[in-house]
Amino acid sequence: MTLFTRAGAALATLLTAALCVGSAPAGAAGTSGAPTATATTAVPAATAAPGLTDHRPCPGQPDVTCADLTVPLDRAGAKPGTLKLRTALFGAADAPRGTLLFLTGGPGQPGVPYVARMRERLPRALAEYRLVMIDQRGTGTGAIDCPDLQKQVGSSDTIAPTPDAVRACAELLGEDRNFYTTADTVADLEDLRRALRLSSWTLDGVSYGTFTAAQYALRHPDRVRRLVLDSVVPLNGAGVLYEDAMGHAGWVLRTACREQRCGFDPAKDLARVVRRDGNGVGVFNLLAIASIIDPKLADPRFGILDALHASAGGDRGPLDRLVAGFADPGGEPAGSFSAGLHAATLCADSAWPWGDSAAPPAGREKALARAVRAIRPADVWPFQRETAGAQGIPRTCLPWPSSRPLPAAPDRPLSMPVLLLAGDRDLSTPVKWARQVAAATPHAELVVLPGGGHSTQSRGDGARAAQDFLLR
Template sequence: MALNRRTGLLTAALITIAACTGAAPAQSTPERGGGSGPRLTDPRPCPGLTDVTCSDLTVPLDRGGKQPGTLKLQVAAGNNTDAPRGVLLLLTGGPGQPGLPYYKSLAERLPEVVKQYRLVMIDQRGTGGTAIDCPDLQKEVGSSDTAVPGKAAVGACARILGGTRNLYTTSDTVADFEDLRRALKAPKMTLDGVSYGTFTAAQYGLTHPQRTARLVLDSVVPSDGAGALYEDSLHHTRSVLRTACAEQSCGYDPAKDLATVVRRDGNGVDVFSMLVIASIIDPKLDNPNFKFLDAIHRSAAGDTEPLDQLIDGFTSPDGTPPELFSSGLHAATLCADTRFPWGGAAAPVEGREKALRKAVQRIKPSYVWPFERATAGDQGIPQTCLNWPRSRPNPAPPHTTLTMPVLLLQGDRDLSTPMRWAQDLAAKTPRGELALIEGAGHSVQRRSDAGAKAAQEFLLR
């Protein structure tokens, strides 16, 4: 069966990002003489959009000043500059996904919000018009987190970037957002982020709390970073499978069947990748075209063909071009930002594999069941960054607690950013509200009417 997970899945690209201590935070462009500051230039119509103007925001490539050059980031902004509730910056996922192609679809999900806010989207550095293009890596992994690239493709991408690989951390992007706020002449911004967009939104709020009105975090990545091994997602799989089975009266235990399959066939990473994508497009696992539970059950009984077809359809490289999802930017940011067993991005390459093996051995097998704990270390995030050259780590923001009103939106079937992450962040956010959307997966505003309604109510309160 020919299955396709191409550009329609990109809004919910998977992310596991973590802040690491190290270098000083990237700073926004200093105010220049006369208070001119950052500006939006070359205003023009946005293709396919009405009452929206596209323009460019020019930012320094290297905010530390060691490397010359600038980046021209595309911005789309509503023409209602007098919107009563100010600017709402919508942030997409990845890292690697642009913003502008999704302006219309996201705005349509929030029709009442559009009347009250000035909606703004930006192609973050390394995406869209400034997309990092690593052809081999792009071909091998496309828009996937969990797909495992070859060592040669990772090395080739690092060589293409050279020293500029240090200039694509989340803190660099946060500094770009602050330049955008100043260019828009907005005293404050409200930020609404999806997946990796929740991390960038939270990092902005922790860096510029006085400039942040409120946050919507949809499909939550922890604001202090999540680990690289996806243990919580592996753990959550059993609940997702068993809940789907109960709803469908399947009559067997799909988690137990999955445990049989991955131990017999050694395909834990492929099955996990398939289920992560399934939780985005079919969170209840009840689409008759796919029959995920039945395929797992049949495979456990010896008929492996249906599951093999699903795995091939959902995990084969999807042909996504870099301007729609940059796997090079994805690698550069993940490897700079993520909390790995070997430490931060500046850790020597030698010794990383040993540290990873030790970390995997410390995982309780019962916690990641029905998968094997080896799946945690074998999936794409640690395998991409094992051989990524030493880089400048993403610095921690100056604050540790989000103090503004925060809505945390979470689907209970999400395997990309599992429910526990949202629950943990909500528990330590003084003005946080957790909206758990039953039956929903990843990117709930876009894919769930209940999620879009919850976001609208919060933003218009």
């Protein structure tokens, strides 16, 4: 396979890709009968102290301990069944600065396979912290596996699946789709804290992991010492139409051109191409992935700026090949990134033009169309506003059946010291989102990394900033 056809799958090998995602967990596939909770239903903590079982060396890492955390499928108790979540622990339980829980992205990405990566990226911090990582419910060894959806989108947020693939995934899960909100994961993390017998810990999350970490910190502020949010998702969830990211693309393209002295205006080229060819979703997917693996758009193996310019001049081939290659999921398995969990969580967690996830599917398309028409064209230029409604996030959740929405977190700011990291070229979680969260957070420190893309701790500057903060 060429580098281009591997580009979509490359997200799963990066630290915490969000795009922008095994076998079904016990009790998840092909079952029905669980009641749908209302939007105000809380997710209670377990009453009995949880524990970690089956301690053993992690595969390929003999100095890392893997163990299993067993949690209830339905925390309201109406539906029987449990989930076994694999957890990894590295370092001494009595580390000088306590325990660091690192949360990966998606939703859909496991945690345990990335322990080695974190040891490489945060060595100074991990000399003084114990590292804990977890395969969140529906990921990793217990991944939700929806074959058609997995085949079509892999780990991409932006590529739109077919409605049939979405419905087949929802049918596979049945009523169990109600038990994969971020609030369910937050309750799992609280069980993990109690199993580790910790009074408090430090959290570090990337991309969707920032949303999970912040939701935990809002619900359990006295349990969180410090918080690192890298590639920040707003506390009330991501903008499902991606207007902020699309509107940021022109600046990213023009900045890259200025640095490379390209001699043309790639933003105008993009605007011409997507209006002529109607390929806005594919081009946006290309740029969003590039903001992870090549944020300065300078890699000659891709030649993104030249491909845009050539296409605007009539030679469509290079750009068409890039768009097709970056849209190829590359056979990414659910254990590396579960597209089914990605759908179940995003559809439940997000605020939609049609309301929340309990809204009936029948009226959603009209509500989405109204929301798209309300977008100011200047806010998404060089893309078209139609691209916002055609990309994968709304197209996944339009046919998703009614399900339990994410219970609201307490309406209060984050109270602990918070470091926010943002790459100024990030088109998955644009820097605007980090600025908004920082402005609403009393003890926030915002670090914007020039030339940085998505997942800043996967590169030197973001990792250094995180370690400096963690070691204060």
